[in-house]
Every structure is written in structure tokens, then in C-alpha cells.
Amino acid sequence: MKYQKSHEWVNIEGGVATIGISDHAQEQLSDIIFIDLPEVGTEINVGSEFMSVESVKSASDIYAPISGKIIEINDVLSDSPELVNELAESDGWLVKVEINDEESTEHLLDKESYEASF
Numbered sequence: 001m002k003y004q005k006s007h008e009w010v011n012i013e014g015g016v017a018t019i020g021i022s023d024h025a026q027e028q029l030s031d032i033i034f035i036d037l038p039e040v041g042t043e044i045n046v047g048s049e050f051m052s053v054e055s056v057k058s059a060s061d062i063y064a065p066i067s068g069k070i071i072e073i074n075d076v077l078s079d080s081p082e083l084v085n086e087l088a089e090s091d092g093w094l095v096k097v098e099i100n101d102e103e104s105t106e107h108l109l110d111k112e113s114y115e116a117s118f
Contacts, residue, residue: 001089002105003114004065009089010108012099017066020093021053021084024118029055032081037094042070044097046104051094053084062094067104072096 001011007025011018026032034054044050044064051062073095077083084092099105109117 002065002108002110004063004108005114005117006063008062008065010065010105012066012105015099015102016071017068017097017099018093019065019095019097021062021088022114023088024115025060026085026088026092029053029060029085030057031055032084035077035081035084035094037073037075037077038070040070040073044068044070046107053081064097065105065108066097066099067101068097068099070095071098 001009003009003022007022009020009022032053032055036052038051045067046064048064049061050064053060053062074093086092
């Protein structure tokens with residue numbers, strides 16, 4: 001698993017990236033009450049805002065850690081956004097993306113470097 005300084009994580013397997021927000025991010029947000037999931041088929045680019053997460057404290061934009069096309073969204077989050085608070089770095093994933101460019105991952109951090117960034 002790799003991380004972006006803006007608190008998104010990505011796990012790449014076979015050209016498909018699963019994206020979510022880090023455990024640290026969900027702790028900072030507090031109780032998540034709504035997730036504005038993008039549509040399947042949406043193209044995303046590294047660093048661009050592609051969705052948002054709302055909590056009792058605030059709304060936060062989610063930035064793409066990689067470039068590609070969204071091929072799956074975590075539908076469970078529509079009815080149970082709190083799953084991100086409970087399992088941010090596993091079952092609380094947000095989207096799955098077919099990667100356009102494997103080289104677009106070079107800016108990502110390992111867990112140790114990510115944790116040292118905040």
C-alpha cells in the first residue's frame with residue numbers, strides 16, 4: 001500500500017488500483033456522514049479532485065493518487081459511510097481504477113514516509 005501526502009492510499013494489483021483515505025485522515029475527519037462517490041467510467045488524473053467526503057466536522061476533497069478510469073465504486077458506502085471510520089484502509093475503500101500510466105505512482109510514499117509527513 002502506498003500513500004499520498006493529501007491522505008489517500010492506493011493498493012495496486014494487476015493494473016487495478018484500489019483507492020481510499022488513510023486511517024489518519026478518517027480520524028481527523030471524525031464521524032463520516034456522507035460520501036459523494038463518482039460514477040463508474042469517470043477518468044481521473046493524478047492530483048485532481050474527484051470526489052468528497054463529509055463528516056460532522058467538515059467536508060474534504062479526495063485527490064486522485066493515480067491516473068485512470070474508475071471501474072468500480074464501493075456501493076456499500078452509500079448506505080454506510082461510517083464504514084470508512086471503522087475500516088478506512090480495508091473494507092472502507094472508495095473506488096477501483098484501471099491505471100493509465102504505472103509511472104504515475106512514483107510520487108507515492110511508503111507507510112513510514114507518509115506517517116513522517118504529518
